[in-house]
Amino acid sequence: MTKIEPRNPENNPIRIIERCRKEGRPVFIAGPMVRYSKLPFRSLVREYNTDLVYSPMILAREFVRNEFARLSDFTTNNYDTPLIVQVGTNNVTDLLRFVEMIHPFVDGIGINCGCPIKEQIREGIGAALMSEPDLVSDMVYAVKQKYGDKVCIETKIRIHPDLNETVKFVQKVEKAGVDFITVHGRTKTTRSSQPANFEAIKLMNESVSVPVIANGDCFSLNDAYEIVKKTKVDGVMAVRGILDNPALFAGYEKAPWGCIEKFWEYSTSYGLTYRLLQHHLSCMLDGRIPKELYKEMMDIKTLAQLIDFFDNNFILKRSNEEGFGTGIEIPFKTQRALHI
Amino acid sequence: MMETVHQSLVNQLSEITINKPTDIKLQPQNGEIMVKKGSGRTKIRKGQTDAEYGSQKQQFHMEGPMLNTKTWLEELDVSKIDPNIKSDRAKLESLTERLYFKRDYVKCLETTKFALELFKDLNHKKIKNEIDELEYLKSSCSKKIETVQ
Incomplete structure (x- = not known):
């Protein structure tokens, strides 16, 4: 039976931030995505210059009370590092219990203060915490009091309509001992079609001395460097951008074909629910294959049929074949497929 | 009252x-x-x-998180699969998919037949997608094996 190895201190997020500072480059981060930041996707983005990877948000309340929730929410292995597990919580007790259980298996723990989903907000989780600076500080303080440097703790926040409120918020959690802060440059009601407010992120960075990571509107490596130029932060987190293009931080404009082959390999070996696999592939291929082929792919009901669909329409190499994982362009098998 | x-x-x-x-x-x-x-x-x-927390912590401390290595599916002891447990059925289904992806059609067919036999007494209406996929795999693997022979 495989045993999980102790964490490598070099993969502590703070060590990674320090290392990247020395190298004179930003930290590249794949942010947490509800449902999608599962083990196969995390393994994939690490192959393409992603320094730090988040798990999807895990609800502390469920994790500490329910074995089935633990099985379905958190699968890992010895290569699943550096990893920050994102937690959704609304009280100190659940958080401390969650940290006690999970910290030997992760490199850091991030408190979600940014999720705008109304079901979570009603529960006092996610962006609801932006109105509870004292509670967030208490949670951070409780973890740091108990574990000190043994546990790296981050808060991922959104901005308030009044930025003074956000400044007070970040200063408060910094005082409580947070290790670093990720700032999404939107309020909890700003639509993703509206541009992220990088001036606000810059202001937060100037207001604290702990490292700050910028989140919002990172769709390419060039965007990442532009965001750092505007905000002077230590790192950039991509979320929607890296879902469409997991090779974003390696400088690819679109997901290279080799990335799609690797995703198949990770998904079928580690195991991934069919609908999640289909969604990932649809994000990576949207606008890049003919519409009728795309529709055909979206209508497929099982993973076995999707394997046949790929083998019938493309050259999909397996890991034991020469050239696996190295292709860039989509290798269509038929002439029909050449017309997008 | x-x-x-x-x-x-x-x-x-x-x-x-x-x-x-x-x-x-x-x-x-x-x-x-x-x-x-x-x-x-x-x-x-x-x-x-x-x-209550203590017993959850103890369970997790003893068993740890679910470890999915590159070979964990192929190392599964399928005789321990309980067809009444959804997560167990999902493991077996993932194994058939993995074998099909690897083009190991003989082993895939064998595992698919085993799964269909194991699930035969379950309510097929409730697990329609699972049965549909297994039937698809059975038919497709058989055809591919015949073609090779």
Whole structure:
């Protein structure tokens, strides 16, 4: 039976931030995505210059009370590092219990203060915490009091309509001992079609001395460097951008074909629910294959049929074949497929 | 009558809905917390006693998280699969998919037949997608093996 190895201190997020500072480059981060930041996707983005990877948000309340929730929410292995597990919580007790259980298996723990989903907000989780600076500080303080440097703790926040409120918020959690802060440059009601407010992120960075990571509107490596130029932060987190293009931080404009082959390999070996696999592939291929082929792919009901669909329409190499994982362009098998 | 009233109160206590949150004293040390419902009313999420948490912690400490290595599916002891447990069925299904992806059609066919046999007494209406995929794999593997021969 495989045993999980102790964490490598070099993969502590703070060590990674320090290392990247020395190298004179930003930290590249794949942010947490509800449902999608599962083990196969995390393994994939690490192959393409992603320094730090988040798990999807895990609800502390469920994790500490329910074995089935633990099985379905958190699968890992010895290569699943550096990893920050994102937690959704609304009280100190659940958080401390969650940290006690999970910290030997992760490199850091991030408190979600940014999720705008109304079901979570009603529960006092996610962006609801932006109105509870004292509670967030208490949670951070409780973890740091108990574990000190043994546990790296981050808060991922959104901005308030009044930025003074956000400044007070970040200063408060910094005082409580947070290790670093990720700032999404939107309020909890700003639509993703509206541009992220990088001036606000810059202001937060100037207001604290702990490292700050910028989140919002990172769709390419060039965007990442532009965001750092505007905000002077230590790192950039991509979320929607890296879902469409997991090779974003390696400088690819679109997901290279080799990335799609690797995703198949990770998904079928580690195991991934069919609908999640289909969604990932649809994000990576949207606008890049003919519409009728795309529709055909979206209508497929099982993973076995999707394997046949790929083998019938493309050259999909397996890991034991020469050239696996190295292709860039989509290798269509038929002439029909050449017309997008 | 008293017993009925008592039982009714016990049932209500599992998820109390109240109008005046200030009337209720919470036990935050157990993780008990008050949340808002969509209707605007307030609900108390039950806490977790130290003993309840202790048993969860012990289970996780003993077994650890689910480890998915590159070969874990192919190393599964399929004789231990309980067809009545959804996550067990999912493991077996993932194994058939993995073998099909690797183009190991002989082993895939063998595993698919095993799964169909194991699931035969279950309500097929409730697991229609699983059965459909297994039937597809059985037919497709058979054709591919025939083509090679």
